[in-house]
Amino acid sequence: MKNNKIFKTSDLQKLDKYTIENEPVTSLDLMERAATVFTEKLLIFFPNSHIFNILAGSGNNGGDGYVVARLLHQKGLNVKAFGLHENDCLSPDCAVNRKRFIDMGGCYIEVKNPDNLQPDENSVLVDAIFGAGLNRPVTGFLGDIIHRINCLSHPVVAIDMPSGLMGEDNGENNGAIIKADYTFTFQFPKLAFMFPENVVYVGHWEVLDIRLHPIILREYPAAYYYLTEEVVASRLLIPGKFSHKGTLGNTLLIVGSYSMMGAAMLAAKGAIRSGTGLLSVHVPRKLKEMIHLSVPEALVEVDRNEFCFSGVDNLSRIQAVGIGSGIGTSPVTAEGIRQLLSVWRGKIVLDADALNLLAADSGLLELLPKGAVLTPHPKEFERLAGKSVNDFDRLNKLSTFASLHQVYVVLKGAHTIIATPEGECYFNMTGNPGMAKGGAGDVLTGIIAALLASGHSSLDAAIIGVYAHGWAGDLVAEEQGMRGTRAGDIADKLGWVWKKMETYNMAKQR
Numbered sequence: 001m002k003n004n005k006i007f008k009t010s011d012l013q014k015l016d017k018y019t020i021e022n023e024p025v026t027s028l029d030l031m032e033r034a035a036t037v038f039t040e041k042l043l044i045f046f047p048n049s050h051i052f053n054i055l056a057g058s059g060n061n062g063g064d065g066y067v068v069a070r071l072l073h074q075k076g077l078n079v080k081a082f083g084l085h086e087n088d089c090l091s092p093d094c095a096v097n098r099k100r101f102i103d104m105g106g107c108y109i110e111v112k113n114p115d116n117l118q119p120d121e122n123s124v125l126v127d128a129i130f131g132a133g134l135n136r137p138v139t140g141f142l143g144d145i146i147h148r149i150n151c152l153s154h155p156v157v158a159i160d161m162p163s164g165l166m167g168e169d170n171g172e173n174n175g176a177i178i179k180a181d182y183t184f185t186f187q188f189p190k191l192a193f194m195f196p197e198n199v200v201y202v203g204h205w206e207v208l209d210i211r212l213h214p215i216i217l218r219e220y221p222a223a224y225y226y227l228t229e230e231v232v233a234s235r236l237l238i239p240g241k242f243s244h245k246g247t248l249g250n251t252l253l254i255v256g257s258y259s260m261m262g263a264a265m266l267a268a269k270g271a272i273r274s275g276t277g278l279l280s281v282h283v284p285r286k287l288k289e290m291i292h293l294s295v296p297e298a299l300v301e302v303d304r305n306e307f308c309f310s311g312v313d314n315l316s317r318i319q320a321v322g323i324g325s326g327i328g329t330s331p332v333t334a335e336g337i338r339q340l341l342s343v344w345r346g347k348i349v350l351d352a353d354a355l356n357l358l359a360a361d362s363g364l365l366e367l368l369p370k371g372a373v374l375t376p377h378p379k380e381f382e383r384l385a386g387k388s389v390n391d392f393d394r395l396n397k398l399s400t401f402a403s404l405h406q407v408y409v410v411l412k413g414a415h416t417i418i419a420t421p422e423g424e425c426y427f428n429m430t431g432n433p434g435m436a437k438g439g440a441g442d443v444l445t446g447i448i449a450a451l452l453a454s455g456h457s458s459l460d461a462a463i464i465g466v467y468a469h470g471w472a473g474d475l476v477a478e479e480q481g482m483r484g485t486r487a488g489d490i491a492d493k494l495g496w497v498w499k500k501m502e503t504y505n506m507a508k509q510r
Ligand SMILES: NC(=O)C1=CN([C@@H]2O[C@H](COP(=O)(O)OP(=O)(O)OC[C@H]3O[C@@H](n4cnc5c(N)ncnc54)[C@H](OP(=O)(O)O)[C@@H]3O)[C@@H](O)[C@H]2O)[C@H](O)CC1
Pocket: 012, 015, 016, 030, 031, 034, 057, 058, 059, 060, 061, 062, 063, 064, 091, 129, 130, 131, 132, 133, 134, 135, 136, 137, 138, 139, 142, 159, 160, 161, 186, 187, 210, 212
């Protein structure tokens, strides 16, 4: 299976060392390999550019930069390498590659004063100042250089990382950071790329496979993962030939209240498209007809209360519960949740107002069954776990919360994060800003509930559900644009996503 770990940048040296010793390959050849895949990608993104200016630092990131300069020069392109070296203390591989570039007649300009950095007009700038070796904020001469680059209007492409950005925690990073338009990063995305606050530095990013040794990639531990189709699809259970509605699970959705019926319908639509054998939708009495009409496949179960959820009587045939979308936060509903959580020890996903009620009464949190799935957006998570000073801090809080309460937390965002009780975090790669609209989260709750009911573990239901939801949103945006994307369209596109995953899975099994 393709490796999908997000290692720490400080782990890189060990991964490198193992590859160098066991492939075996020299560090120079590994640099050549990395810079070659970078150059190929650069030329795919800038096929019509003829002028490239390379900004090279003194470490191996700078070494990569000199290799890129040489490869572009060999292709007959107009290349200039700016040597940004405070002293002449270069890493050995950087020194070799600078010499190779100069020896082959490459244009090399040593910059000792930031004002002398004058990139060519219409050039693409390649940022090779710092990469994974950054260990403190960038100030002084190189800080001034970075500020200067950030004021230019040239496109900037970063090698491995935008210079100045720490791989993980930038909470205390008050130094200069390159604002790249593109970052092509080696082997695995860096954790910092997952955080909204860093998008201004990282730009559009892609991972380049530089073939670090597969054994070390498989065996070296990581706490963070990113989701790829391969990893997600292989977790999806495919109904067997003799499956029937009784074996594919009965999902109970407890959703909606008098003023928020749309949420109930959207959650039901998400569930009915996600493989549950049966779907029961529990709604306040007044709203029965709406579900019948909007999701005719669902069974409707009515609450004693006319307007909001107040409790359930019979859970005997249910495999998974989804609760929260549009239920409101009235005291009657809070009591209903207390009653539910006092008796239900099975699979459950909680969203929206169910989370707000948990946040308002920590006693309810204590009642959660082990392995429950919670799907807060950042504000709901803040109500549950308190304020965070930055995205990295929020990630740590998320992990702590999941371990403390032994639950899976799905923190919704551009890269939705799934945190496990064991301290692992999975970052989603699908989805787009068009999905940042009311109702999209309700569809997700329905999907996850249906996946739980049809036999998936909490982790698999969360991972598959989040990925499929984002993928469906991407398909809608492709057809109708981000602006035109509605939550209901996401539910309607799910069938296509499941088909893709099923096909992928069946092909693997052959
Ligand atoms: N396996 C791979 O992914 C490969 C990656 N490659 C490339 O190598 C870089 C990492 O190279 P490295 O030499 O470790 O680090 P940098 O080039 O990022 O930094 C060089 C040195 O700079 C010093 N440093 C750190 N922070 C600062 C700062 N704020 N100001 C000034 N100087 C700083 C530090 O040395 P010190 O001794 O001063 O601590 C760094 O060591 C990776 O990103 C890839 O681009 C390989 O080419 C192929 C394999």
